[in-house]
Amino acid sequence: xxxxxxxxxxxATRPRTxxxxxxxxxxxxxxxxxxxxxxxxKTYGYYGVMAAVLTLALGxxxxxxxxxxxxxxxxLVALGLGIVMTQFSFLTHEAAHRVVFESGPVNDRVxxxxxxxxxxxxxxxxxxxxxxxxxxxxxxxxxxDINPDFIxxxxxxxxxARASWLTRVHRYQGWLFFPLLTLEGLNLHVTAYRTLLxxxxxxxxxxxxxxxxxxxxxxxxxVFWALPVxxxxxxxxxxxxxxxxxxxxxxxxxxxxxxxxxxxxKLDFLSKQVLTSRNIRGGRVMNVLMxxxxxxxxxxxxxxxxxxxLIAAQTMVKEHCERLDIPYTETGLIESxxxxxxxxxxxxxxxxxxxxxxxxxxxxxx
Numbered sequence: 001x002x003x004x005x006x007x008x009x010x011x012a013t014r015p016r017t018x019x020x021x022x023x024x025x026x027x028x029x030x031x032x033x034x035x036x037x038x039x040x041x042k043t044y045g046y047y048g049v050m051a052a053v054l055t056l057a058l059g060x061x062x063x064x065x066x067x068x069x070x071x072x073x074x075x076l077v078a079l080g081l082g083i084v085m086t087q088f089s090f091l092t093h094e095a096a097h098r099v100v101f102e103s104g105p106v107n108d109r110v111x112x113x114x115x116x117x118x119x120x121x122x123x124x125x126x127x128x129x130x131x132x133x134x135x136x137x138x139x140x141x142x143x144x145d146i147n148p149d150f151i152x153x154x155x156x157x158x159x160x161a162r163a164s165w166l167t168r169v170h171r172y173q174g175w176l177f178f179p180l181l182t183l184e185g186l187n188l189h190v191t192a193y194r195t196l197l198x199x200x201x202x203x204x205x206x207x208x209x210x211x212x213x214x215x216x217x218x219x220x221x222x223v224f225w226a227l228p229v230x231x232x233x234x235x236x237x238x239x240x241x242x243x244x245x246x247x248x249x250x251x252x253x254x255x256x257x258x259x260x261x262x263x264x265x266k267l268d269f270l271s272k273q274v275l276t277s278r279n280i281r282g283g284r285v286m287n288v289l290m291x292x293x294x295x296x297x298x299x300x301x302x303x304x305x306x307x308x309x310l311i312a313a314q315t316m317v318k319e320h321c322e323r324l325d326i327p328y329t330e331t332g333l334i335e336s337x338x339x340x341x342x343x344x345x346x347x348x349x350x351x352x353x354x355x356x357x358x359x360x361x362x363x364x365x366x
Contacts, residue, residue: 026270026320026324027268027269027270027301030270030301030316030317030320031302033316034302034305034313034316037312037316038309039302039305039309039312039313040302040304040305040306040309041306041309042099042100042101042102042306043306043307043308043309046306046307046308047091047094047100047306050087050091051091054084054087054088054091057080057084058081058084058088061077061080061081061084064077064080065077065226066226069226070226070227070228070231072231072234074227074231074235075234075235075238077235078234078235078236078238078239078242079238079239079242081239081242081243082185082238082239082240082241082242082243082246083242083246085118085119085120085239085243086242086243086246086247086250086291087291088114088118088119089114089115089119089121089247089291090250090290090291090292090293091114091291092111092114092115092119092123092126093126093130093291094291094292094306094307095107095108095110095111095114096108096111096123096126096127096130097303097304098303098304099303099304099305099306099307100306108123111123111127112124112204112207112208112211113211116192116207116208116211116212116215117211117212117214117215118215120188120189120192120212120215120216121188121189121191121192122191122192122195122196122208122212123208124195124196124199124204124205124208125191125192125195125196129144129145132144133145134300134303136261136272137255137272137273137276137277137300138255138258138259138260138261138276139260139261139262139263139265139272139276140154140260140261140262140263141263142263145255146255146260148160150166150169150180151169151170151173151177151180151344152170152173152347152348153256153260153344153347154260154347155346155347155349157347158170158347158348158349170347170348171348171349172345172348173344173345173347173348174340174341174342174343174344174345174346174348175341175345177248177252177340177341177344178245178248178249178337178341181244181245181247181248181249182240182241182244182245183240183241183244184243184244184245184247184248185239185240185241185243185244185247186240186244187244188244188247189212189216192208192212193209193212196208196209196212197209223235223236249337250289250290250291250293251293252336252337252340253278253280253296253331253333253336253337253339253340254277254278254293254296255276255277255278255296256339256340256343256344257278257339257340257342257343258275258276258277258278258329259275259276260276261276270301270324270326271326273297273300273301274297274300274301274317274321274326274327274328275326275327276300277296277297277300277329278296278297278329278330278331278336278339279294279295279296279297279298279314279328279329279330279331280293280294280296280330280331280332280333280336281294281330281331281332281333282294282332282333283311284311286333287307287308287310287311291307292307292310294333295310295311295313295314297314297317297328297329298310298313298314298317301313301317
């Protein structure tokens with residue numbers, strides 16, 4: 001792991017009081033040290049290279065699609081598109097956080113173009129949802145990422161859904177989680193249209209709908225024009241499944257299975273972000289593969305920090321947390337998936353009828 005030298009004067013000391021204001025002052029100290037170390041400076045070269053590599057990769061896949069024609073080898077092209085589109089989503093995520101460019105409006109314009117015109121998801125929907133998540137990660141009633149849906153993240157929500165047909169899904173939702181991610185790409189596209197059509201008329205709404213529609217119509221027309229119907233459907237299925245699983249597998253380890261905060265809880269910013277987040281080991285390679293989401297703690301503490309600097313910031317943040325006795329969670333990627341599956345299965349137990357067990361059924365039958 002790459003380390004960074006502590007800036008002069010950086011000495012995180014444990015406050016002698018549990019007063020949240022004391023911990024807030026230590027975050028201010030950490031933030032100042034991070035800034036002085038230059039870790040919030042923009043890295044135009046890094047993102048320029050990333051954008052160029054992804055653009056070339058996309059161009060290569062389009063070229064391969066044209067040259068292959070009516071061939072089942074096209075499914076490899078679809079697989080590649082799922083990977084490249086997810087990587088473009090990572091860039092969109094960073095633009096939304098004002099990471100890529102100095103100017104906020106430029107970040108928004110690039111993010112909106114990538115999200116709607118390249119990936120096919122709504123930028124405004126993502127911004128609204130993700131901003132609320134960052135403000136209150138894993139906080140009941142505040143974080144939209146833990147709201148009950150097809151998957152539930154709290155036992156209370158599983159119990160409330162007992163009368164629903166989703167009960168059977170919830171019972172095994174841990175095992176079903178990754179298979180269900182194959183449909184996440186389709187879900188994101190449908191959500192984009194549903195949320196945009198529900199919005200009031202605006203310039204951004206018109207632009208986003210236009211970009212998404214042009215992309216959808218163009219891509220669909222080209223694929224069905226070049227390939228037989230069966231192969232075209234398989235092409236979209238593979239593309240969507242890879243995109244959904246890659247996206248979900250990158251975001252899933254970050255908060256699922258971590259501390260859930262009650263709706264009335266009051267935590268300082270530092271504790272709130274660290275206690276609800278999990279990092280994934282792997283260094284620079286994982287940083288590319290997961291778009292910086294592997295440094296989830298540092299990302300939540302410094303959302304506008306460029307991806308290349310997260311690995312250096314980790315050293316400072318870990319030392320800071322150690323001095324304050326704040327638990328800092330870091331696991332391997334596969335281990336994190338195991339944690340997510342077990343956690344979701346455990347939550348799903350709340351959906352079970354208390355008398356719905358083999359022993360009870362056996363005794364009742366006597």
